Amino acid sequence: MSTTCDKTRLKLNDFFIQVQVKAMRQAEISTSSRDDALDILQDSMIKLAAKYADQTENWPQLFQRILQNTLRDWHRRKKVRNWLSFHFGEEEPPVTEEQNHEPISNTRTPENIAVGDQKLKEIERALQQLPQRQQQAFLLRAWWGASTDETAFAMACSTGSVKTHYSRALSKLQVLLEDLK
Numbered sequence: 001m002s003t004t005c006d007k008t009r010l011k012l013n014d015f016f017i018q019v020q021v022k023a024m025r026q027a028e029i030s031t032s033s034r035d036d037a038l039d040i041l042q043d044s045m046i047k048l049a050a051k052y053a054d055q056t057e058n059w060p061q062l063f064q065r066i067l068q069n070t071l072r073d074w075h076r077r078k079k080v081r082n083w084l085s086f087h088f089g090e091e092e093p094p095v096t097e098e099q100n101h102e103p104i105s106n107t108r109t110p111e112n113i114a115v116g117d118q119k120l121k122e123i124e125r126a127l128q129q130l131p132q133r134q135q136q137a138f139l140l141r142a143w144w145g146a147s148t149d150e151t152a153f154a155m156a157c158s159t160g161s162v163k164t165h166y167s168r169a170l171s172k173l174q175v176l177l178e179d180l181k
Helices: 002-031 036-050 054-086 110-129 134-143 148-155 160-178
Strands: none
Touching: 002 036, 002 054, 002 110, 002 134, 002 148, 036 054, 036 110, 054 134, 054 148, 054 160, 110 134, 134 160
16 A cells, blocks of 8 residues: 555656646746745645545646636635725735746847847736736646646636637737737
8 A cells, every 4th residue: 555655646746846847937927926826836736636646647637727726716815905905005015026037048148048038028927917817728728738628627617718718818919929029
């Protein structure tokens, strides 16, 4: 029994290693905060390990569903905090420079690095301007390479809704990123 448990732990650890970078960036884009993104990623991983460790073949879909739900819960809590701070005069602390994560570029010349970093920042800003559901659909389809069915499962909606959110995201991103060409 112990060896089966150890094998599952190793497989789960390997799975988390495979998804952590993309999931972290996805959460950072959604929250605009590295610290919040890390908390969300850790919570999602813990939930998957605690509840679904035995469902190895479904981990990718289950993890995306858990991550999307955790992000949605974070946005709901933020909305309530913002409402409370508006009505009771409390302000959220400003975002510090440390909380803004700088993406690493794989290009070689300093000029290419500067241009690539600038483009990535503009893309991230454009993604942050999308409504949450469009952002989710775009990131799942384009970033993760999930199918329409997998995206629908992760977002807990119909495939038609995924297609609509994804199409609207592409249209808005096209407009927002027109100057990048």
